[in-house]
Amino acid sequence: MTGPSDPAPSAAGSGGAGSVPGRSPQGAERTAAALSDPENRSAPEETPRRAPGPAGTTPPAGTATAGTATEAPGTGSGRAPGTGSAAGSRRRTIRRTAAVLAVLAAGAVVLAALNSGTRHGHLDPRSADPTGSRAVAELLKERGVTTRVVTTAREAADATGPRTTLLVTDPDRLGAGQRSAIRSAIDLSGGRTVLLAPGDHSLSDLSPGVRTEGDAGSDDLDPRCTLPAATSAGRAGTGGDLRYTTALPGATACYPSGGHPTLLVLPTGTTGGDTVLLGSETILLNESLAEQGNASLALQLLGSRPDLVWYLPSLADSDPGTGPGEQDKSLLELIPAGWSWALLQLFLAAALAALWRARRLGPLVTEKLPVAIRASEATEGRARLYRKAGARDRAATVLRAATRERLAALVGVPPTRAHEPAALVPAVSARLTGEPRDVAALLFGTTPSDDAALVALADHLDALEREVRTS
Numbered sequence: 505m506t507g508p509s510d511p512a513p514s515a516a517g518s519g520g521a522g523s524v525p526g527r528s529p530q531g532a533e534r535t536a537a538a539l540s541d542p543e544n545r546s547a548p549e550e551t552p553r554r555a556p557g558p559a560g561t562t563p564p565a566g567t568a569t570a571g572t573a574t575e576a577p578g579t580g581s582g583r584a585p586g587t588g589s590a591a592g593s594r595r596r597t598i599r600r601t602a603a604v605l606a607v608l609a610a611g612a613v614v615l616a617a618l619n620s621g622t623r624h625g626h627l628d629p630r631s632a633d634p635t636g637s638r639a640v641a642e643l644l645k646e647r648g649v650t651t652r653v654v655t656t657a658r659e660a661a662d663a664t665g666p667r668t669t670l671l672v673t674d675p676d677r678l679g680a681g682q683r684s685a686i687r688s689a690i691d692l693s694g695g696r697t698v699l700l701a702p703g704d705h706s707l708s709d710l711s712p713g714v715r716t717e718g719d720a721g722s723d724d725l726d727p728r729c730t731l732p733a734a735t736s737a738g739r740a741g742t743g744g745d746l747r748y749t750t751a752l753p754g755a756t757a758c759y760p761s762g763g764h765p766t767l768l769v770l771p772t773g774t775t776g777g778d779t780v781l782l783g784s785e786t787i788l789l790n791e792s793l794a795e796q797g798n799a800s801l802a803l804q805l806l807g808s809r810p811d812l813v814w815y816l817p818s819l820a821d822s823d824p825g826t827g828p829g830e831q832d833k834s835l836l837e838l839i840p841a842g843w844s845w846a847l848l849q850l851f852l853a854a855a856l857a858a859l860w861r862a863r864r865l866g867p868l869v870t871e872k873l874p875v876a877i878r879a880s881e882a883t884e885g886r887a888r889l890y891r892k893a894g895a896r897d898r899a900a901t902v903l904r905a906a907t908r909e910r911l912a913a914l915v916g917v918p919p920t921r922a923h924e925p926a927a928l929v930p931a932v933s934a935r936l937t938g939e940p941r942d943v944a945a946l947l948f949g950t951t952p953s954d955d956a957a958l959v960a961l962a963d964h965l966d967a968l969e970r971e972v973r974t975s
Contacts, residue, residue, distance in 0.1 A: 601857060608853045612846035627673045627700070627785060629653060629814050634791035640802050641814075649807045655818040657682035663813045664693035666776060669806055670813045671698045673785075675706035677817045683709040686815075694774040695809055699781050700788070701745055711770060711779060717747040720761035720783065724796055729758035731769060733804035737797035742766040746783035780805055896958050897951040907965045908947055914972050932968070935975045943968070 625631060629641035629651050641651045654660045657678065664670050670693070672678075672686060687710055690697045699710060707714050720743035727734035734740075740759065747764035748757075757765035766783035782805070787798040806812055890899045905923065912922035915931040922928060929944045936943070946968060952958040 597861065601861070604857060605854070608850055612850055625816075627788060628816060632790065634789065636790050637788045637814075639790045639793045640788055640799070640806070643799065643803055644807050644812060647803065647807055649810060649812050651812045651814055653814045653816060655816055655821070657685040657815075657817075657821050660813055660815040661685045661689040663811075664689040664695055664697075665811075666694040667809050668693065668695040668811045668813055669698065669809045670695065670815060671700065671806060672702075672710075672815045672817075673700050674817050675699050675702040675710055677822050678706060679821060680709070682817070682821045686710060690777070690779055691773055694772075694777045696777065697772075697779045698805060699779065700785055701783055702781060703746065711781060713752045714748055714750040714768065714770070714781065717749045717762075717764040720744055720747050720764075720766050722761055723784075723786065725759040725761055725766060727758050728760055729756060729765075729767075731756050731758050731767075733801060733808075734758040734767065736804065737801035740797045740801045741786040741792055741795060742782065742784050742801075744784055744786065748781055748783060891955075896955070899958060900951050900961055903962055903965055904947055904949075907969055910969060911947075911972055914969075932972060935972045936968075937975055938971060941968070 625633075626635050627637050629637045630653065632638045644651060652663060654663060660670060660672070670686075670689060675683075675686075678686065683706060686697070690710065699706070702710060704716050707716070723741050723744040724739055725741075725743045726739050727737070729735070742759040743761050743766055745766070747761055747766055748768045749764050750757075750768065750770070752770060754771045756769040758767040758769070759765060768781040770779045770781070771777070772779055786792050787802045793799050793802065887899075890896075908922050908928060909919065911917075911932050912919060912928055915928075915935055917928050917931050925944055925948050928947065932947070933943050946961075946964055952961050
């Protein structure tokens with residue numbers, strides 16, 4: 505744009521689109537600017553900006569004078585060339601990146617859902633994870649042992665009987681009511697109950713008369729007892745966790761470490777029933793079942809009855825704050841294995857996407873717009889915006905300011921004093937030869953009250969400037 509003030513209809517524009525017959529080119533353009541179609545207008549800007557047009561392009565004659573609201577061809581609304589295309593490119597890039605991330609997230613959710621049926625957690629007989637127990641459950645199934653998974657103490661107690669083995673995977677997690685229910689099942693069922701790594705917290709209720717003696721120093725131990733299951737299995741991974749001691753009569757102690765057994769078999773009050781205390785979970789895990797005699801020992805301890813009830817205590821059966829080490833788990837340990845891999849894949853995908861897009865970073869490149877806008881069209885468009893906003897005050901201010909600057913150049917007033925009435929009005933009045941007129945009111949007066957007054961102001965300013973030019 506050109507001109508030191510807000511772009512507005514020029515008082516010295518050339519005839520063209522929007523000119524009115526019978527008036528000078530300047531007045532015609534002012535009239536077109538003030539009475540243009542009232543569509544597509546908004547509040548104008550006070551301070552215009554200059555933007556160079558494309559090389560070799562010149563604005564129409566008479567439309568680039570000071571104060572004229574024109575824009576250089578090829579610059580549109582005053583933005584730097586190429587700004588619109590750069591913004592569009594950024595929007596397309598954001599949309600593509602969002603689409604890629606959405607596809608990756610959907611894929612991760614689908615993979616997690618597909619794998620949810622085979623990933624059930626620690627010591628779960630349905631889980632094929634390294635810390636699951638699906639392998640031993642499958643071996644038991646081949647030998648005719650039916651495995652049933654329960655998650656509450658009531659279900660576990662109701663399912664026990666003389667032909668049942670009850671495996672409690674985490675006795676220390678149970679609350680007082682749950683321990684009482686399991687204890688009743690031990691005393692009355694006549695079957696076998698296997699307590700996996702019980703601590704002193706649960707031993708007082710589930711197996712009175714037994715206490716722990718700290719951790720075993722070795723993972724793989726020899727049986728050193730007469731229990732048929734132990735002698736048949738031989739060396740097994742029963743160490744590395746808890747050891748026990750007891751003075752109860754009839755107890756069978758196997759796999760000792762430092763003089764204290766890691767496997768303890770206790771008879772119950774009901775004929776044929778017994779309780780097995782196993783100090784380590786190693787022999788039931790998929791990752792270690794094939795080592796030493798782990799598989800043989802696990803099958804004989806859990807497969808002595810045709811039915812196996814596998815009790816995985818749920819949160820509802822937990823005694824808050826009593827589980828060992830529960831408060832020490834980190835956030836990563838609490839995330840399921842499937843989701844951990846999904847999050848890792850998403851992180852890697854995001855990193856690759858960032859690297860892929862980073863190679864395009866660099867300085868902005870300006871481009872020529874494909875369309876050149878005529879200065880007269882830009883003037884008329886600005887006039888429509890003024891009219892739509894009802895901005896007669898700004899239109900009048902811009903018209904007067906542009907006229908004052910041109911008159912100052914004609915009468916020899918410095919540009920810095922062009923807007924001072926004391927300097928400009930006497931100099932302009934001295935150049936007038938016709939009928940007297942109020943130059944101060946014309947150049948520094950009030951805002952026109954309606955559109956007709958604004959048009960009249962434009963005509964009077966045009967006549968004043970024409971008279972000064974010809975004097």
